[in-house]
Amino acid sequence: MTTEATLPSTSASPTARQVWTRTRGVVLALVLLLVAAVAIAVIRSDSQHGTLDPRSVDQYGSRAVAELLADRGVSTRVVTSLAEAEAAAGPDTTLLVAVPDLLTHGQQSQLRSGTADSGGRTLLVAPGSSSVERLAPGVVANPATSLDSTLSPDCALPAARRAGTADTGGIRYTATRPDADECYPSNRLATLVRVPDRSGDGDTVVLGAPDILYNDTLDEQGNASLALQLLGSRPHLVWYLPSLSDTAATDPDDEKGFFDLLPSGWLWGTLQLFIAAVLAALWRARRLGPLVPENLPVAIRASETVEGRARLYRKANARDRAAAALRSTTRTRLAPLVGVPVTQAHAPEALLPALSAHLHSPGDGQAMHALLFGPPPGDDTALISLADQLDALEREVRRP
Amino acid sequence: MALTGRAALLAALGSLPVGIWDPGWTGILAVNAPLAVACACDFALAAPVRRLGLTRSGDTSVRLGDTADVTLTITNPTRRPLRAHLRDAWPPSTWLPGTEVAASRHRLTVPAGERRRVTTRLRPTRRGDRQSDRVTIRSYGPLGLLSRQGTHTVPWTVRVLPPFTSRKHLPSKLARLRELDGRTSVLTRGEGTEFDSLREYVPGDDTRSIDWRATARQTTVAVRTWRPERDRHILLVLDTGRTSAGRVGDAPRLDASMDAALLLAALASRAGDRVDLLAYDRRVRALVQGRTAGDVLPSLVNAMATLEPELVETDARSLTATALRSAPRRSLIVLLTTLDAAPVEEGLLPVLSQLTQRHTILLASVADPHIAGMATARGNTESVYEAAAAAQAQAERHRTAEQLRRHGVTVVDATPDDLAPALADAYLALKAAGRL
Numbered sequence: 001m002t003t004e005a006t007l008p009s010t011s012a013s014p015t016a017r018q019v020w021t022r023t024r025g026v027v028l029a030l031v032l033l034l035v036a037a038v039a040i041a042v043i044r045s046d047s048q049h050g051t052l053d054p055r056s057v058d059q060y061g062s063r064a065v066a067e068l069l070a071d072r073g074v075s076t077r078v079v080t081s082l083a084e085a086e087a088a089a090g091p092d093t094t095l096l097v098a099v100p101d102l103l104t105h106g107q108q109s110q111l112r113s114g115t116a117d118s119g120g121r122t123l124l125v126a127p128g129s130s131s132v133e134r135l136a137p138g139v140v141a142n143p144a145t146s147l148d149s150t151l152s153p154d155c156a157l158p159a160a161r162r163a164g165t166a167d168t169g170g171i172r173y174t175a176t177r178p179d180a181d182e183c184y185p186s187n188r189l190a191t192l193v194r195v196p197d198r199s200g201d202g203d204t205v206v207l208g209a210p211d212i213l214y215n216d217t218l219d220e221q222g223n224a225s226l227a228l229q230l231l232g233s234r235p236h237l238v239w240y241l242p243s244l245s246d247t248a249a250t251d252p253d254d255e256k257g258f259f260d261l262l263p264s265g266w267l268w269g270t271l272q273l274f275i276a277a278v279l280a281a282l283w284r285a286r287r288l289g290p291l292v293p294e295n296l297p298v299a300i301r302a303s304e305t306v307e308g309r310a311r312l313y314r315k316a317n318a319r320d321r322a323a324a325a326l327r328s329t330t331r332t333r334l335a336p337l338v339g340v341p342v343t344q345a346h347a348p349e350a351l352l353p354a355l356s357a358h359l360h361s362p363g364d365g366q367a368m369h370a371l372l373f374g375p376p377p378g379d380d381t382a383l384i385s386l387a388d389q390l391d392a393l394e395r396e397v398r399r400p
Numbered sequence: 401m402a403l404t405g406r407a408a409l410l411a412a413l414g415s416l417p418v419g420i421w422d423p424g425w426t427g428i429l430a431v432n433a434p435l436a437v438a439c440a441c442d443f444a445l446a447a448p449v450r451r452l453g454l455t456r457s458g459d460t461s462v463r464l465g466d467t468a469d470v471t472l473t474i475t476n477p478t479r480r481p482l483r484a485h486l487r488d489a490w491p492p493s494t495w496l497p498g499t500e501v502a503a504s505r506h507r508l509t510v511p512a513g514e515r516r517r518v519t520t521r522l523r524p525t526r527r528g529d530r531q532s533d534r535v536t537i538r539s540y541g542p543l544g545l546l547s548r549q550g551t552h553t554v555p556w557t558v559r560v561l562p563p564f565t566s567r568k569h570l571p572s573k574l575a576r577l578r579e580l581d582g583r584t585s586v587l588t589r590g591e592g593t594e595f596d597s598l599r600e601y602v603p604g605d606d607t608r609s610i611d612w613r614a615t616a617r618q619t620t621v622a623v624r625t626w627r628p629e630r631d632r633h634i635l636l637v638l639d640t641g642r643t644s645a646g647r648v649g650d651a652p653r654l655d656a657s658m659d660a661a662l663l664l665a666a667l668a669s670r671a672g673d674r675v676d677l678l679a680y681d682r683r684v685r686a687l688v689q690g691r692t693a694g695d696v697l698p699s700l701v702n703a704m705a706t707l708e709p710e711l712v713e714t715d716a717r718s719l720t721a722t723a724l725r726s727a728p729r730r731s732l733i734v735l736l737t738t739l740d741a742a743p744v745e746e747g748l749l750p751v752l753s754q755l756t757q758r759h760t761i762l763l764a765s766v767a768d769p770h771i772a773g774m775a776t777a778r779g780n781t782e783s784v785y786e787a788a789a790a791a792q793a794q795a796e797r798h799r800t801a802e803q804l805r806r807h808g809v810t811v812v813d814a815t816p817d818d819l820a821p822a823l824a825d826a827y828l829a830l831k832a833a834g835r836l
Binding site for chain 2: 010013015265267268269270276280282286288293300301303305306307313314323325326329380384388391
């Protein structure tokens with residue numbers, strides 16, 4: 001075994017240390033990038049985190065108003081699904097819908113039908129034009145928002161009268177029902193609308209801006225008073241924060257998708273097959289060593305220039321040149337056969353008599369002159385026949 | 401690390417239990433976790449590739465067209481048996497197209513602490529040096545699910561020599577040479593100009609060759625024998641410029657020239673002449689000088705092995721100067737170059753007189769049989785134009801050859817198959833005429 005021990009290592013694969021040395025720069029860069037991304041995300045997400053959440057103490061959270069309500073004996077419960085919100089609706093309950101625009105049309109209709117005539121109060125925080133039509137029929141949102149945020153009540157609603165000026169400036173609404181209370185107008189369009197239910201003593205309140213509920217602005221103007229009066233009219237407050245994970249987001253009356261109809265065994269079996277496909281791809285992707293490069297030799301055919309010249313003749317219809325070349329080469333070949341020196345091959349007076357003398361059946365001397373020394377052929381057919389005739393003449397001369 | 405098809409197949413079969421018994425993440429985990437564990441075990445049990453010892457032995461040179469065997473010895477110093485696929489990688493032109501994969505892959509098993517040999521059979525398709533690339537080994541575990549893969553570098557060079565296909569002409573040319581030498585049993589009187597020896601007269605000898613003075617000293621009639629000159633210098637000049645790159649048939653002109661040069665060198669070294677080689681385009685590509693008769697052919701073949709045509713115009717002036725420097729004595733200079741009109745008229749002709757002053761010049765050029773075929777094409781317009789162009793080209797070649805002949809150069813213009821015998825004949829004719 002001593003010989004094996006002395007064998008020099010021929011391995012060319014990188015060792016684990018080399019792999020680490022090579023990749024640590026990239027790994028370090030990736031880690032830095034990840035850390036930076038997380039840091040930026042944490043910093044940037046601060047301001048919008050927990051908006052309108054009664055558990056949040058952030059700038060835009062609503063913990064303060066929930067605490068104030070608790071002091072006054074109003075219990076606050078947070079729900080995130082439509083089913084819970086519907087179940088909670090009742091005559092002794094205020095339902096606050098935090099961001100009505102996040103609900104789908106189907107959910108909005110469902111919520112409206114579930115809460116209408118429940119006898120309780122429904123408070124919609126800054127619904128857009130499409131949501132307000134479904135959730136509070138009889139109220140229409142104006143596309144132009146209010147310029148001022150602080151407005152004075154200017155209406156007969158007792159809560160608003162007591163609260164005085166408040167930060168309700170946001171989306172502006174018009175009520176089409178005569179029994180609706182329109183408060184806090186900005187340019188004659190209200191930013192707070194109370195629509196009583198058609199039966200019972202329930203009502204729907206539409207609020208143009210969420211500012212009065214924020215921790216940050218609760219203590220300004222009459223915000224706190226307005227918020228407490230609007231939310232504290234019933235002993236229970238249900239705070240509905242619409243979430244994307246709500247299963248009711250898919251409309252129940254929609255057609256079931258292809259995947260809902262498949263038995264789950266097929267789906268999971270396909271997932272396992274997909275894993276197998278990935279393994280197969282990895283199996284096929286790994287090569288047994290890299291390709292070997294090699295300089296290729298030059299590949300030029302030696303006859304390329306001649307072929308090019310032939311194509312040029314053809315393109316230019318150079319029948320004169322072609323015929324001259326063919327005749328000249330035939331004359332050069334014929335001259336030694338009939339005993340004329342090659343230097344005299346292109347002289348008709350030397351070649352033609354010798355040729356006629358040599359031939360077994362001397363033809364027309366004029367025709368032979370035209371064949372070997374005549375004018376260039378007029379068209380391609382004549383050129384082809386000229387070549388054939390020259391061949392025939394040569395065969396005739398060569399015949400013993 | 402490399403997966404095998406078996407692992408993928410097992411994963412695919414796992415979709416049945418997942419789909420039938422336990423659809424869900426538990427089922428997926430129950431199938432894939434044991435598979436992953438099995439793969440890990442397999443990987444751990446496979447012999448490590450890094451610690452294998454590899455050495456090479458075998459052929460270092462091969463004629464183009466023959467096969468060379470290069471042996472790789474794999475030593476397994478580990479305590480685990482090695483079951484492996486091995487790829488002995490060489491450049492693509494080391495094998496016939498289409499056979500690379502089969503020829504380079506080997507499957508082998510080396511028990512722990514033992515060594516095994518695998519032989520890679522090379523069949524190069526081009527001249528030159530072939531250097532082995534990496535040896536890649538994929539070592540499988542007992543289950544054949546996951547393998548270790550690694551590479552080793554075990555350098556080896558196989559020099560691919562010119563095929564020298566024209567050596568089949570050598571016996572006939574040597575017989576002709578012996579006739580010239582006056583050593584044949586036919587007892588024809590040797591042609592040539594150099595006095596060789598006296599020998600006893602046998603009936604049939606030319607009476608004119610009786611040396612009367614020697615006869616007077618001896619009791620028998622003595623005749624003089626003559627032999628061609630010996631110990632002449634021959635300089636083979638290979639033009640490796642752009643004109644040698646053009647392909648005639650399947651090989652560049654340079655290869656046909658080399659073949660002819662090798663036959664001439666073999667013949668001349670047997671005839672007792674000294675043969676040198678110069679390969680030149682704008683600088684010296686190869687120079688073989690002052691070799692003994694027994695050594696000249698191997699050194700020529702070796703020098704020619706790595707020559708490749710260069711895509712530059714040959715500098716005829718410096719080529720001439722180098723040739724004159726390489727041939728200080730009166731020599732036969734064999735120029736293996738082209739007869740194309742432009743390079744000859746602009747390059748060679750102006751400086752030809754410097755060469756012809758002291759030396760005998762033999763110029764050999766490779767003709768293209770394809771052009772000869774084109775010249776006889778008939779039947780349609782295209783063929784006739786091709787015939788005309790080919791006739792024109794041939795006429796130009798003849799004209800150039802005539803010009804060279806007027807300068808006293810012997811010109812050989814033949815197709816690749818005929819060039820080597822034609823050049824040998826021209827050499828023998830010059831030798832017979834005593835013009836060396």
